Amino acid sequence: MSTRAEVQASTRWPMKARRSSRTFEWHDELAETAVSGGQRDRLSRDEVIDLLASLPAARARIRQRRLRGARIVLPWLSSFPGEGWQERWLASGIDANPALIHDLMCADENRPDSEQRAELTSAIYGLITLRIVFPSYDFLAHRGTQSLYIACRRMHRPDLFAKLKTRADDLAISSIHHREVAIAALAKIVVRTGRDLDQLTAEDLFAYRAWFKKRRNTTAEGVSLAWRLLYGIGDLGQYTTLEEASRHGQRTPAQLVDFHGVQAPTVRRVLIRYLEERQPGLDYSTMINLSQNLVLHFWCEIEQHHPGLDTLHLPEKIVAAWKERLLTTPTRLGTPRVEDFFFTVVGTVRAFYRDLQDWAQQDPAWAEWAYPNPIRKSDIAGWTKARQKRNAATHQRIRDRLPHLHTLVESAEHHRDDQAALLSSALTTPVDETFEHGGRGYRRVLSSGYRRPDNKRRPPELIEDLATGEVIDVGRNERNTFWAWAIIEVLRQTGIRVQP
Template identity: 45%
Template sequence: MTELAADNDDLRTVLLQRDRPKALWHEHLAEDATPPGPRDHLSINEVLVLVDQQPIDRSDRHPLRHRMAERILVRLTEEPSDGWQGRWLSSGAEDGPGWVDDLFAPEDRGSKRQKHDNLMMGLRALLLCRIVFPGYGFLTGYRSHSLFSSARGTFRPELFAQIERRAAERSINSNQLKNVLALISKILLHTGKDVDQLTAEDLLAYRAWTRSAGDRTRSGLSLAWRLLDGIADLHGFHTIEEAGRFGQRTCGELVDDFGLRNRTVRDVIVRYLEERRASLDYASLDHLAKGLAGRFWADIELHHPEVESLHLPEDVALAWKRRIQTSHTLKANRTEMYYVPIFQSVRAFYLDLQEWAMDDPSWAAYCVPSPVRKSDIAGSGKEIKKSKAAIHQRIRERLPHLPVLVDGAERYKADQAGLLAALKAVEVDETFEHSGRRYRRTIPISYRRNDYKSDTPPDLAEDLVTGEVLDVSKSEPRAFWAWAAIETLRHTGVRVEELVEITHLALVSYRLPKTRELVPMLQIVPSKSNEERLLLVSPELASVLATVITRLRHDNGGSIPLTKRYDNKEKVTGPALPHLFQHRLGGNWYIPSTNTIQSWLNETLGRTGLVDAAGSPLRYTPHDFRRMFATDAVSSGLPIHIVSRLLGHKNVNTTQGYTAVFPEQLVRTYRAFLDTRRQQRPEAEYREPTNEEWSEFQQHFELRKLELGTCGRPYGTPCKHEHACIRCPSLRLDPKARNRLTEIIANLRDRIAEANSNGWTGEVEGLNVSLNAAAAKLTSLDRMNARAAETGKQATDLGIPIIIDVGS
């Protein structure tokens, strides 16, 4: 087992090392240094002439700025490098602006802070003259908004004005715009370019630097890219996300990720994938490539490098199958036989080669026995049935709670909308009341510290009772879109991929041929099955979609934004369309990912407090709504073949796996059977009992009351144990009778001692039977009381007789 675990660790290492990144980050651009500019070899006097020609900032003093710039230039000339940029880099100035404090002179007046600011004034003039080009690390640590604002006034201010106009058209608030303008100013100072000279590589280099520096937020970069689109040369990419996305790769590239050494086998797998590509979507092709090249042949080469052919020796095939069956790197897909899909792919690979060789002899050289036999994948049908049963139980457990989830989502949406409206009706630092709670509109402390007031302050509400600060600008949209997603999923039964693909163009009208009635329809674009279908829009669904459209138009100047959706599975970007499910982040419109929608559901569920039968928080997935839609439709009487068409299934058997129908028909049929059986039985059994019979019945239970508990014999049966209750297995002990039972045991022991002393051997045998029975009952009673004490609950008497071995 130790050797097998080590083999699994080796496989895990191989798969992790060859796992492709989810996006292009252009890390190589982070290392690019800015080359010297055209003013790199100017003399100090020529540089100072340029400094003096710079416009005077309101915080600058012309003579002092000249002297401070000259002092910095003299310091840089002490470096051995040729040119100002080389001297700047070799001086260590990139480590931060703190080095200027070493340039203080005795004649400088003022505090240390004033001396530092004076020198920074001279440095700012050199940067604006583009004598040196600092790195992003220096500019990030510089922390001077005056430098960035001066850069905007120096480097083609008309282009910055154009960016600001674009931001106003997109309703970008001043705080977001401020971050974007500062970011663009950093890039200009670093590259020495003007705004219209920037390229996609310049922005990607900044993103790569922020990642290398540990900053994954890159605040404002995505918005900056969109505002620069059409001004700078961004190579046709309208968003930075488009520039970092992988497209579909060739079969050779998919296989080469695993670095197969055997070129013959590598070429066979590539050729096989190319043959299969026409009948597979890209996600399935990628998965098949990982299975054949990664989990199959890469593992063979790792553990059996001597194998040179697809014809595997028996021991090699057996060892590979054992590794796959026990590998902890392959996640179980809700079944114990999680390795079956891998075995099926490899078996199909070998069988396809054999079949294709009958039509194309070029495949004949690779027709060898499959290492996976039919018996290796036997039993998968049983696991599938177990999986379906578990899924059906999951839906039966969640369907009754659906109204609670829907009500909770709608209430929270209304609550957050009311809170946002009440907050916007007051000014900053004013208090207001909502839903019986007092709030105060506030802004972050950093705004006051930086003496910054936004034209549109953030929507922050401080709860005056708890002190919690709520960002309503984030919670209100999340509440709305969670409600919209839940309502649309439960009314349509669409897949989550189809949900985010719904556009305004998908709402169409259909006129019934006979009645000429106009009914609204919702077009579902091809997704998993690549089959288009139309759904009838119910009044409830129409209300939800109308609310979504109204919100999008309100937030986008009267029109629905045109956005492109990137399919992360198919690695393609769709055209710009008016998608109905898109939300705004940082001034940009994004189509939510499946993870985002799942997080909306989780937040809504967390507020409802729903739990499963085990007391754990109840979790819904978007696909659960699809199954609940099918179950509810079939339970309500809709024919299953119609439900199959609504769900977009090609086979009605697939739909049957989705419907967790409650066994109402089984209950009705069994109750009808009971009624029929009662009708066939004698009517005398269903007559009213006489007074004598009822009195006898009551007297039976009175006679069951005993000294140590009650008698558990059935009604209508006589006592078969001659009233030897202490020996009788039907005696149900009363926990309160323990003391009495111990007295009986002590008395029995005394009687046995007396019988032994008198030689009454027959009496001794009978008394021993009674003593053993009493001792067994006492042990059972103590065990029951101990269990009740541990659980804190009174033990339940099930009436199970205690069987005493008399012979012992």
């Protein structure tokens, strides 16, 4: 038998099995949603040139630069197969690889590369603004700029974008940054889909969020607020927030099993039927734990190491190897698993086999799955002792930390008061003037965008530490320290905790 170190080094839980039962749907299938050509997809090259010439430009030189770039980009796109401009755009490969724009520059010309690149970029931005081609989010992540989004906002229903700002005022969204990020997310969706704001649907926002999650493995900033701003303008259905719309609610036993990706059809069927049989007597949280122990930690782990296996009648070698991996495989964070985890999983599996045997005596429909129990009584002999050990460790941690509670409370209160005083001093100090707080020198600063006379946005509360040069958002810090103190006080005063 392999040593624990060898098993631990060679064992990996399957990626699909690592996931917990999520509360929200991420709509991963929408991440690669394709966009077909629009109304101008079949225009001739000359007609596209005329449209590009009609685009507004601050100076004639900008219009000329756009047209020079178009006379290079359009013939190049025409050389690729496709019924329309969108199909040619995708066939060219530039949508997936924006760096191909450098291949269109002519090395023989005396003009600098930067000028040629500006012309090509201006032409492509014109095609996007006119909704002749619809770039992917990947392209926009590499080549999208504020100038492109602003141009699209001005051309396609600017009244609806103004309505977004009005709705932000109605929702009392004071953070200018959060507003701009949410509106920018909607502008990207408009550019990608080629539809106006009032034509967007919940699926469009789900697709953008799914792409962002797939690309950066995190939630798209601003998409939640974007939903709230768009509600009542676009067709988002009955849900007023993204969280409500993406919350899937309680999963059925079949969904719980399929969530972990069980491949064996026979075992999948018995697992679903077993959970359905147990469901009436269990709350949903217990159902989640049962499905994770039985499906995730038992069958999926065995199926990963023995693909093609489709029976619950397991050889002793397979069961022994599984139990050893259960003991030695670390958590996702690389830490050793607690002993109680092993007993919980094997105890659940033992009860599963015993239930199948007992039910088979009363209902012949269960007889085909009544196999010998692979978990012996000796395998769970230390379960009670392990649970008592875990509870004792929890109580000891509480005893160790309780004497330091007053230190935590005092520190939180002091930090809250200090940040509130610092914010008060900053707000009473004129911009560009200095002040002292706590023996340190600061200067009130304001970014150039907020210094313009026509600016009506509320500026952030920024100060510069004169000793280090660090710019601090003291308003945000004050809010964070207040809520940290509030959370500590709620937990301390109410005694709320997670009871193992």
